[in-house]
Amino acid sequence: MKILVCISNVPDTTTKVKFVDDKKKLDTAGIQWIINPWDELSLTRALELKDDTTNGVQSVTVAHVGLIGAEPTIRKALAIGADDAIRINADPSDAYFVAFQLAQVIKSEPYDIILCGIESSDFNGSAVGGMLAEFLGYPSVSSVSGVGIVDGKIIINREIDGGKEIVSVPMPVVAIVQKGIAKEPRIAAMRGIMMARTKPLRVIEPFEVESLTTVINFEMPTPRAACKFIDAENPRQLIELLQNEAKII
Amino acid sequence: MSVLIFVENWDGKFKKLSFELVSYGAKLAEMLNTEAVALSIGNVINSELEKLGNFGAKKIISAVNNSINVFDSEVYTSIIAGFAKQEDAKVVVLSHNNTGKAIAPRLSVQLKAGLGSGVSKLPQRIDPFMVYKKVFSGNAFSNLTINTGIKILTLAQNSFELVETPNNSIINEISIDWNPSSVKTTVTEVQKQSGKILLTDADIVVSGGRGMKSSENWGPIVELADLLGAATACSRPVSDEGWRPHEEHTGQTGKIIAPNLYFAIGISGATQHLAGVSSSKFIVAINTDKDAPIFSAAQYGIIGDASKVLPKLVEAVKVVKGI
Numbered sequence: 001m002k003i004l005v006c007i008s009n010v011p012d013t014t015t016k017v018k019f020v021d022d023k024k025k026l027d028t029a030g031i032q033w034i035i036n037p038w039d040e041l042s043l044t045r046a047l048e049l050k051d052d053t054t055n056g057v058q059s060v061t062v063a064h065v066g067l068i069g070a071e072p073t074i075r076k077a078l079a080i081g082a083d084d085a086i087r088i089n090a091d092p093s094d095a096y097f098v099a100f101q102l103a104q105v106i107k108s109e110p111y112d113i114i115l116c117g118i119e120s121s122d123f124n125g126s127a128v129g130g131m132l133a134e135f136l137g138y139p140s141v142s143s144v145s146g147v148g149i150v151d152g153k154i155i156i157n158r159e160i161d162g163g164k165e166i167v168s169v170p171m172p173v174v175a176i177v178q179k180g181i182a183k184e185p186r187i188a189a190m191r192g193i194m195m196a197r198t199k200p201l202r203v204i205e206p207f208e209v210e211s212l213t214t215v216i217n218f219e220m221p222t223p224r225a226a227c228k229f230i231d232a233e234n235p236r237q238l239i240e241l242l243q244n245e246a247k248i249i
Numbered sequence: 250m251s252v253l254i255f256v257e258n259w260d261g262k263f264k265k266l267s268f269e270l271v272s273y274g275a276k277l278a279e280m281l282n283t284e285a286v287a288l289s290i291g292n293v294i295n296s297e298l299e300k301l302g303n304f305g306a307k308k309i310i311s312a313v314n315n316s317i318n319v320f321d322s323e324v325y326t327s328i329i330a331g332f333a334k335q336e337d338a339k340v341v342v343l344s345h346n347n348t349g350k351a352i353a354p355r356l357s358v359q360l361k362a363g364l365g366s367g368v369s370k371l372p373q374r375i376d377p378f379m380v381y382k383k384v385f386s387g388n389a390f391s392n393l394t395i396n397t398g399i400k401i402l403t404l405a406q407n408s409f410e411l412v413e414t415p416n417n418s419i420i421n422e423i424s425i426d427w428n429p430s431s432v433k434t435t436v437t438e439v440q441k442q443s444g445k446i447l448l449t450d451a452d453i454v455v456s457g458g459r460g461m462k463s464s465e466n467w468g469p470i471v472e473l474a475d476l477l478g479a480a481t482a483c484s485r486p487v488s489d490e491g492w493r494p495h496e497e498h499t500g501q502t503g504k505i506i507a508p509n510l511y512f513a514i515g516i517s518g519a520t521q522h523l524a525g526v527s528s529s530k531f532i533v534a535i536n537t538d539k540d541a542p543i544f545s546a547a548q549y550g551i552i553g554d555a556s557k558v559l560p561k562l563v564e565a566v567k568v569v570k571g572i
Contacts, residue, residue: 013520013521013524015388016388016520017385017388017389019389038502094363095364096357096358096364099358118350121386121524122384122385123384123391124366124367124382124384124385125364125366126345126350126353126354126366126367126403127353127354127357127366129354130350130351130352130358131355131357131358133322134326134355134357134358135358139321139433139434140322140351140355141322141351141434142322142350142351143347143350143351159347160320160347160441161259161346161347161449162442162443162445162447163439163440163441163442164440165436165439166436166437166439166440167434167436169433169435170433176350176351178502179495179502179503212361212362212364212396212397213365213393213394213395213396214394215391215392216391216393216394217391217392218384218391218392219381219389219392220389220390221387221388221390221527224545224547224548225548227534227545227547227548227550228548228550229551229552230549230550230551231551232551232552232553232557232558233561235551235561235562235565236565236568238549238562238565239565239566241549242510242531242533242549243569246548246549248452248453248509248530248531249453249477249510249569
């Protein structure tokens with residue numbers, strides 16, 4: 001069994017984002033780049049599944065669509081424990097473009113389980129996993145909070161409103177992952193970092209496809225009005241403000 | 250031409266988010282000079298379907314098939330894509346919830362229709378079709394153009410006001426053919442809590458953070474939530490410590506919510522936490538540290554120890570509620 005984890009390269013989640021070029025581009029100065037948090041959890045779970053040899057997972061591969069600047073993030077995934085990596089050498093223009101690239105690669109080298117984070121912390125599109133599955137004609141399960149292998153079959157926990165379902169689907173499958181799949185991301189050890197340097201990272205040139213959407217520009221959120229402070233001894237005043245000023249209770 | 254709105258049901262019932270979606274779709278249809286068509290899949294009785302007409306749906310399609318009793322994203326995608334073609338939909342609108350996120354991207358590929366996900370307003374312009382959406386987890390917004398003839402939008406929950414209109418809708422019940430063997434998803438077990446207000450549906454949320462110091466101190470939070478008809482939530486460290494279940498974790502990697510009122514109690518307000526709650530209409534913060542970042546996101550603040558402030562707050566709510 002082979003697992004593919006699709007990873008996105010995003011600014012560290014504590015970054016105070018700024019824009020340049022008439023607010024058309026992200027100001028990348030000083031940004032620390034990381035594996036998208038949901039993708040990192042997916043990778044951790046994939047490696048846990050591989051560690052348990054009874055599951056019969058032969059390899060965990062990571063795939064990324066992006067330019068050479070993303071390679072430190074890909075090497076980090078290898079250092080955490082992925083066996084090999086694929087980088088499709090293109091500036092990702094939208095989710096449709098990215099999913100199409102990944103689909104072409106998977107068509108030529110199939111995987112049994114494909115894990116994608118439910119969204120990326122930069123564009124918050126919640127799109128690539130589902131699009132990829134549709135391009136491939138594979139089943140997809142979204143809002144996945146757990147993945148296990150039992151007797152060679154995949155068992156998935158899917159979050160639903162107010163609870164969860166345990167779901168089985170035939171492989172190959174795209175599992176679109178949210179929180180809960182792994183407790184904490186795995187951290188690269190020194191040995192992993194050394195080994196990552198020699199693990200295979202293949203670069204594939206992009207496939208021709210158009211984008212369906214275009215980011216025109218960015219805006220900063222409207223700043224909120226200053227906080228109104230209420231005396232800690234008199235919370236009654238808070239309730240009055242919520243009733244009469246905010247009119248919400 | 251039409252705007253097609255996919256309206257999910259929960260055990261045959263709609264909820265506020267369904268009516269928000271229809272209100273949004275109807276206003277969008279007005280902008281496009283066309284009609285709003287609501288699509289429901291599964292068994293929903295007519296008196297429930299009619300409610301969609303109160304929010305501007307002109308036609309309500311009720312697609313019924315008894316063999317579809319499980320949510321399978323491929324099956325739903327095909328059904329919705331079929332009706333989108335039949336109704337000549339220019340825009341397909343879904344909720345940005347679990348179901349919408351599972352279907353919308355597949356639909357985008359099947360219809361080759363650009364996707365604008367998690368939009369919180371009507372399009373800024375129609376030609377080119379430009380939507381406004383959250384990026385960088387709420388730290389910024391983008392203006393995104395969708396360049397295809399058909400567009401797909403998912404609407405962020407609690408971002409659009411209900412708009413009631415005179416009801417002149419028609420209901421079309423259509424029985425759809427489906428080959429049960431094409432349903433690949435099998436649900437083997439369902440674990441559901443009943444009777445609790447869902448965090449993602451709640452108008453008011455009372456949330457506690459590390460400042461609560463231990464799971465034993467949650468009593469007043471639960472009491473306040475009960476008094477206000479609110480859901481309870483927590484910050485990431487709290488769910489990591491196991492003080493509260495991880496379903497309650499709100500924040501970037503947890504649940505992203507947009508209630509009318511959010512109480513952040515003993516929560517400092519790290520960027521990742523704010524990413525999950527910054528769309529709340531009002532935020533009340535209670536924290537001992539006057540410099541905590543949560544106070545820059547909040548409209549109302551109390552500087553003080555939650556263990557001392559909360560009991561007084563609970564008493565104040567009781568007085569107001571006449572309990």
